[in-house]
Amino acid sequence: MAESQRVDAVIIGAGVAGLYQLYRLREQGLHVRVFDAASEVGGTWYWNRYPGARTDSLSHEYQYWFSDELLDEWNWQERFPSQSEIERYLNHVADRFDLRRDITFNTRVDAAHWDEATGQWKISTDTGETVAARFLITCLGPLSAPLVPPFEGHETFTGEIVHTARWPREGVDLAGKRVGVIGTGATGIQVIQTIAAEVEHLTVFQRTANYALPMHNPTYDDNDRAALRARYPAIRSQVHHTFAGFSEDLDERDAADLSPEERRHTLERLYEDGSLKLWIGGFKEVFFDEAINEEISEFVRERIRARIDDPAMAEKLVPTDHGFGTRRVPLETNYFEAYNRDNVDLVDIKAAPIECFTEAGIRTADTEYPLDVIILATGFDAGTGGLTGFDIRGRDGVALADQWSQEIRTTMGLQIHGYPNLFTTSAPFAPASAFCNAPTCLQQQVDWIADCIAYLERQGRRTIEPTPEMEQSWIDHHDELAAMTLIPRTKSWYTGANVAGKQQRLLGYIGGVNAYGQACEDLKAKGYEGFAIA
Structure with a gap:
């Protein structure tokens, strides 16, 4: 042609x-x-x-x-x-x-x-x-x-299946429905925390527990915007001269030179900022020092445990197979609190893998979960x-x-x-x-x-x-x-x-x-x- x-x-x-x-x-x-x-x-x-x-x-x-x-x-x-x-x-x-x-x-x-x-x-x-x-x-x-896992029986499910990366512009009606979410990465976390209070019942299928940091997200008024605009010339330069392209950079201090109390105080300050600073504006050793990474990881684990009522549920949601910052770290808003709700269940699909989709929902190795909507937060x-x-x-x-x-x-x-x-x-x-x-x-x-x-x-x-x-x-x-x-x-x-x-x-x-x-x-x-x- x-x-x-x-x-x-x-x-x-x-x-x-x-x-x-x-x-x-x-x-x-x-x-x-x-x-x-x-x-x-x-x-x-x-x-x-x-x-x-x-x-x-x-x-x-x-x-x-x-x-x-x-x-x-x-x-x-x-x-x-x-x-x-x-x-x-x-x-x-x-x-x-x-x-x-x-x-x-x-x-x-x-x-x-x-x-x-x-x-x-x-x-x-x-x-x-x-x-x-x-x-x-x-x-x-x-x-x-987008990745769509090749689940057997995918075509037999009589409800609605939607991938987060191809969400319809007209939206999906989830109110009062039994919804399953597959995946608890950054996208899954945002979906779960948002729909938990809307649906009749939410079943979360988790393969890997993830670290996540709380998001503090105030709205801006004209005074806030004016203050930010005054900083734009500096920010424009800063974002190009930091490790991760943000205006904040990794801590120049060596973590080992600080006392445990000083490190703890730093972690608490960064955590309370409600941003990614604990990851991309904290101790550089998080990326290469096993001992410091474990210290930071346990700090975040403590914070996660404190927000979940059921200790057994908390153990499912606390990452133990990898260190903080070695996977993508998302921000969240009341994500962990969603699991305190009576209408939210968590299924460990490492322990009981998904075997297939059925007409009525999803079958794992040990049970079948009836669903009206399946949301694939299965990544890319x-x-x-x-x-x-x-x-x-x-x-x-x-x-x-x-x-x-x-x-x-x-x-x-x-x-x-x-x-x-x-x-x-x-x-x-x-x-x-x-x-x-x-x-x-x-x-x-x-x-x-x-x-x-x-x-x-x-x-x-x-x-x-x-x-x-x-x-x-x-x-x-x-x-x-x-x-x-x-x-x-x-x-x-x-x-x-x-x-x-x-x-x-x-x-x-x-x-x-x-x-x-x-x-x-x-x-x-x-x-x-x-x-x-x-």
């Missing part, structure tokens, strides 16, 4: 990264097309509209920094904005900068093949359109490919699923899905050897795939991509890709840092352990947003040394 259009760049995805990437490339004078399977902008915040969905990042950190006018005119309503508020924000950005005219909605990219003869990417969609582009940029988000094929979910083929027709089924490889999560002019955001081996306040790292990556393309234009060059040596060097560096931490020892989506057959390797770069950003800047300063430019 002949292409219907030629453009400078195609962007896949109209979420936080895709909108900003479009803005940057259009400002550089490029002709750009954006494709998104959704009917509106938002990415993650379009699809994940389940009950209780909100970010764990502070609103004044979960935003764009490229426009002072945007910063001045947008008024955040809460300390931790809900899904609907972030969706409104991203729609405002799309309107404010007239981005929609270059976005094609309700259209999924099926294939993208590199054509060596023309030096173009040939992109085809599910609507039959084909486009040729010099540059292909994926802005798919690290958590964009993180980091890789968005990119392997369609047919990307690089030089010599090599398919990325085939390559990554053997070994996941990227250079800094930005490019992949063998795929010229393919740029990726949120891909493996960058902080954006796991260990970062998403807008910070996505803007960082988008800026690098835009600057790289501008460099090629100025130099009159056509293509860029990392050399095999450059890619291996970054992977070795990534793996060396990962091995110094406790995180790879814990099974989670951080390491791909939630997907059968996926390579077990830490997906997110653990060296810190600040170090990663400096490495990106160094590459630009050295004229993209280690990249083949033609």
